[in-house]
Amino acid sequence: xxxxxxxxxxxxxxxxxxxxxxxxxxxxxxxxxxxxxxxxxxxxxxxxxxxxxxxxxxxxxxxxxxxxxxxxxxxxxxxxxxxxxxxxxxxxxxxxxxxxxxxxxxxxxxxxxxxxxxxxxxxxxxxxxxxxxxxxxxxxxxxxxxxxxxxxxxxxxxxxxxxxxxxxxxxxxxxxxxxxxxxxxxxxxxxxxxxxxxxxxxxxxxxxxxxxxxxxxxxxxxxxxxxxxxxxxxxxxxxxxxxxxxxxxxxxxxxxxxxxxxxxxxxxxxxxxxxxxxxxxxxxxxxxxxxx
Amino acid sequence: xxxxxxxxxxxxxxxxxxxxxxxxxxxxxxxxxxxxxxxxxxxxxxxxxxxxxxxxxxxxxxxxxxxxxxxxxxxxxxxxxxxxxxxxxxxxxxxxxxxxxxxxxxxxxxxxxxxxxxxxxxxxxxxxxxxxxxxxxxxxxxxxxxxxxxxxxxxxxxxxxxxxxxxxxxxxxxxxxxxxxxxxxxxxxxxxxxxxxxxxxxxxxxxxxxxxxxxxxxxxxxxxxxxxxxxxxxxxxxxxxxxxxxxxxxxxxxxxxxxxxx
Numbered sequence: 001x002x003x004x005x006x007x008x009x010x011x012x013x014x015x016x017x018x019x020x021x022x023x024x025x026x027x028x029x030x031x032x033x034x035x036x037x038x039x040x041x042x043x044x045x046x047x048x049x050x051x052x053x054x055x056x057x058x059x060x061x062x063x064x065x066x067x068x069x070x071x072x073x074x075x076x077x078x079x080x081x082x083x084x085x086x087x088x089x090x091x092x093x094x095x096x097x098x099x100x101x102x103x104x105x106x107x108x109x110x111x112x113x114x115x116x117x118x119x120x121x122x123x124x125x126x127x128x129x130x131x132x133x134x135x136x137x138x139x140x141x142x143x144x145x146x147x148x149x150x151x152x153x154x155x156x157x158x159x160x161x162x163x164x165x166x167x168x169x170x171x172x173x174x175x176x177x178x179x180x181x182x183x184x185x186x187x188x189x190x191x192x193x194x195x196x197x198x199x200x201x202x203x204x205x206x207x208x209x210x211x212x213x214x215x216x217x218x219x220x221x222x223x224x225x226x227x228x229x230x231x232x233x234x235x236x237x238x239x240x241x242x243x244x245x246x247x248x249x250x251x252x253x254x255x256x257x258x259x260x261x262x263x264x265x266x267x268x269x270x271x272x273x274x275x276x277x278x279x280x281x282x283x284x285x286x287x288x289x290x291x292x
Numbered sequence: 293x294x295x296x297x298x299x300x301x302x303x304x305x306x307x308x309x310x311x312x313x314x315x316x317x318x319x320x321x322x323x324x325x326x327x328x329x330x331x332x333x334x335x336x337x338x339x340x341x342x343x344x345x346x347x348x349x350x351x352x353x354x355x356x357x358x359x360x361x362x363x364x365x366x367x368x369x370x371x372x373x374x375x376x377x378x379x380x381x382x383x384x385x386x387x388x389x390x391x392x393x394x395x396x397x398x399x400x401x402x403x404x405x406x407x408x409x410x411x412x413x414x415x416x417x418x419x420x421x422x423x424x425x426x427x428x429x430x431x432x433x434x435x436x437x438x439x440x441x442x443x444x445x446x447x448x449x450x451x452x453x454x455x456x457x458x459x460x461x462x463x464x465x466x467x468x469x470x471x472x473x474x475x476x477x478x479x480x481x482x483x484x485x486x487x488x489x490x491x492x493x494x495x496x497x498x499x500x501x502x503x504x505x506x507x508x509x510x511x512x513x514x515x516x517x518x519x520x521x522x523x524x525x526x527x528x529x530x531x532x533x534x535x536x537x538x539x540x541x542x543x544x545x546x547x548x549x550x551x552x553x554x
Binding site (some may be wrong): 053054055059074075078079081082083085087088089090092093094098101102103104105106107155186251 | 293294295296297298299303304306307368371372375376377379380383384385386387399
């Protein structure tokens with residue numbers, strides 16, 4: 001495998017469906033990092049991930065993964081990536097032992113030892129049918145399988161959605177361990193931004209099929225802020241200075257994208273740090289500009 | 293790498309196969325019990341001939357292997373879609389041709405195993421009913437299973453195409469009915485042509501000419517069997533070619549449908 005800087009490079013990815021277009025999506029995920037791919041339901045996260053995995057064929061655009069063009073080195077790439085979906089894609093009649101045997105033949109680098117090690121760690125039964133598993137158990141099973149063939153890139157589509165906080169924490173710990181190897185990378189789509197706030201190095205926001213924002217999480221959180229002011233003060237704020245404003249009985253809350261400049265310009269206003277959740281909500285409402 | 297997916301198909305069909313195998317064993321034991329019972333004079337022959345036991349022999353020697361063949365076939369296209377395994381399979385280092393091909397190979401291997409078991413059943417039937425082994429029966433079992441495989445390949449394609457077991461079964465049933473009627477009418481036409489040349493016409497209003505004597509019918513049957521044997525011996529490759537073309541076409545169309553529906 002050739003040396004590469006970005007585990008994923010997407011350039012101008014476009015896919016048109018009836019009623020939805022993934023429009024010119026461009027972003028990259030640096031090797032050895034974890035990127036949070038954030039957006040509300042139907043924003044285009046799954047379509048982007050499906051295009052990465054070769055599940056959907058893009059209308060245009062280039063995708064490079066692990067330093068290879070997806071069009072030319074599909075099998076090589078897929079041997080080195082793992083996908084985790086929001087629902088377990090294994091049949092209810094199967095069990096962990098059967099899955100181990102199946103995947104052993106599919107992935108040349110499959111390690112049964114690693115797989116059963118994860119099962120033991122997650123306290124998952126080996127012979128119990130998947131149909132009798134809880135949602136948390138199914139997700140743990142998927143993750144165990146995904147991490148047992150030495151994949152260099154883990155792509156997750158809403159993997160932690162619907163799980164309780166204890167299970168989510170357990171899974172996030174595993175991801176942090178996985179990232180101890182500097183060659184490993186994670187792209188994690190989610191609308192649970194608290195998880196991403198905990199572990200992501202960089203984030204990409206997508207809305208209505210377009211990338212709104214992409215970059216290092218700390219930079220994004222440092223530059224954005226929520227400015228709180230009265231209705232009168234709000235009237236004096238330049239529309240270019242904020243993304244959108246939430247109006248309430250007590251005044252207005254605005255998401256600003258240049259915190260330092262706003263602190264200088266509006267010295268009387270209260271400026272609080274923004275969370276990824278705030279950023280997502282205010283960006284989603286950017287076209288309305290004002291909302292309540 | 294396809295081994296993994298073939299293994300998946302095998303695991304998914306384990307339950308239904310266990311049921312079929314159990315039914316097969318019960319029928320096998322029943323056939324053997326009937327023969328044992330006849331040794332003690334408990335089964336009366338019909339018309340003073342060995343007709344009843346003969347029927348049981350054919351049931352055991354040909355029908356049971358066919359049952360084995362049918363029960364060895366399985367297709368989990370719809371289950372793959374439902375469980376989202378299809379989605380997952382696209383993320384595996386396998387091509388669409390390999391993913392779809394694994395289903396065809398699994399059925400071919402299963403049917404191969406069923407054919408061997410069918411032959412063993414035939415040998416057992418010959419042993420139990422004290423009959424000599426005729427190699428042509430082994431060929432019949434092979435032909436039956438080859439025809440089954442050809443039809444089943446079409447069914448796999450129909451499952452990919454329509455994503456509905458009911459629709460694919462209905463289409464296949466209509467196809468089989470049309471083929472059966474075609475074969476029957478073709479046979480009648482051939483018979484009538486044969487009889488017409490000898491002064492009889494099955495569709496004539498003249499009652500004397502309408503019904504050929506039994507000897508002529510037997511002669512036709514004998515000629516037909518001989519001609520069929522000749523066609524089989526000289527043009528077996530044509531049947532294989534047609535069967536192979538159907539299988540290949542079903543496979544290629546299945547791959548296309550698999551990709552189209554992604």
